[in-house]
Amino acid sequence: MLKVYRPVNAKGRRTMRKIDLRSDTVTKPTDAMIRAMAEAEVGDDVYREDPTVNRLEQIAAERLGKEAALFVTSGTQGNQVAVLTHCVNGDEVIAEAESHIFYYEGGAMSALAGVQTRTLAGVRGALRGEDVEKAIRSTTNIHFPRTKLICLENTHNRAGGAVVTPEQMKSVYDIGQKHGIPVHLDGARLFNAAASLGVDVRELSQYTTTIQICLSKGLSAPVGSILAGSKDFIEEARWWRKKLGGGLRQVGYLAAPGILALTEMTERLVEDHDRAKQLAEGFRKLSLEVEPVETNIVLVKTDSINQTAVDFLKLLAEQGVFAVDFDEYVIRFTTHRHISEDDIQHVLEVVEALITSVSAS
Ligand SMILES: Cc1ncc(COP(=O)(O)O)c(C=O)c1O
Known part of the structure; x- marks a missing residue:
């Protein structure tokens, strides 16, 4: 017994x-989040007239050190909009073998963006720059697909919430820069990584081209993620989000707790x-x-x-x-x-x- x-x-x-x-x-959500939802000033976000969403996107972009940001419904939507925006059908994406974007998103990369994934085993979830460089396809051989994206994850879920250090991220980002290939980070729990390292989140996000962070995990917002990157990238991502049915209307009610997630819940x-x-x-x-x-x-x-x-x-x-x-x-x-x-x-x-x-x- x-x-x-x-x-x-x-x-x-x-x-x-x-x-x-x-x-x-x-x-x-916290009590403050529920109050913020009730009091949110809203408008039609498809017309970009929701002041609360606009404020969340601005705060998120600043926090992550990127030019622009987009409020998306979920981490999966943020990751998939990123792949759709970076790639065209038939491109190849390098991702860690147990990364969420490959392992847990229902095969969406191939189903939606029509890309194929080249998986590499990481060290506690971290890809190594030299392995990534070897996996990048030569552009002169017509048999090969084109490597158009490298995906990282930090913290790495299946590696047990392992933190990928700024040095590890830099080693991959530098290879990407050398070959003109963008790096997308699934940063669903990036603030956990920053908190664990005791660094500002920008120490990590600087080694990314685009980044997705979840507001609805440890940060306690009820819904939503952020996709961040350059202004041009986010314009194109907004179009993809709409195509996926992710253009929402008075969504400031959900963005309001997202603002508190970023400003009050990371510490x-x-x-x-x-x-x-x-x-x-x-x-x-x-x-x-x-x-x-x-x-x-x-x-x-x-x-x-x-x-x-x-x-x-x-x-x-x-x-x-x-x-x-x-x-x-x-x-x-x-x-x-x-x-x-x-x-x-x-x-x-x-x-x-x-x-x-x-x-x-
Ligand atoms: C590392 C990682 N990326 C992405 C996601 C997807 O987030 P969502 O459930 O909001 O689609 C999760 C969800 O658990 C995750 O752990």
Whole structure:
């Protein structure tokens, strides 16, 4: 029988405490965000008449050190609009083998932009400049497609929230510059990378041609991403966004919390990183193998306890703890604004009790 702590509600009944570590996307808007939504000044953004969207795009461009920015519905839309804007059918895109844009976007690069992807294995998610240079196609051989884009991801999700350093990004960007190939960064969690390194986000974004950042993950906005780049690029991207049905009208109601995401929520990400480290340390004390933790993602192996990720997740869910499977024997836990130190302690107690229970059975 599991002996895990179960709080008692006002009526004296045991209640299931729910701790959701599936993703930082589960974060709800702050009270200030909800107030900002209610009070937002809006207009028709397809006519570029929404002052709140215009302000968000201006703030985002400045924050990322780019000329212009575009509010898009999601990280996936931002990445795909970028590929559509940079490439034409038949072009080749270099991407890390486990990058989100390749692994988790439903094959959209090939389905929508008609490009093919050349994947390269990274080092904890980071592509190496020399590998990228070798993969760039010669333009003189008529058998080859043309390499038209290099994609990076920072932090790297499947590498466990790994941070790609400015030096690693520069090594790829310099190769891109040398060959006239733009670099698009999937920076869904770029502010986590900057917080972990203790640098301004521009230290990283300077080594990109275009960049997508998510407002709706650890930054807690309910919806949306930003795509940033040169003025000309963003004009063309606006056209692609419209073609994809992403031209929205009084969308300032959603841009308003996005402004607070960028101006008030980036500093606190270090708290999520501390909780992730606390969780990883606790797992290690329970003799579980854990990938190095740099930001808010913890990857834990379950083979040592003879449990597949899916089976162990079922046991966790019965105790009110939720995470996701990342591989047959790997579980991903993601910390965020709604996870307290006490929640982490509780998760560790649940995991300890479950390990005892499965090893006894
Ligand atoms: C690294 C990365 N890129 C892009 C995305 C896509 O974002 P969205 O879910 O807003 O489409 C995600 C979502 O989890 C992500 O982790």
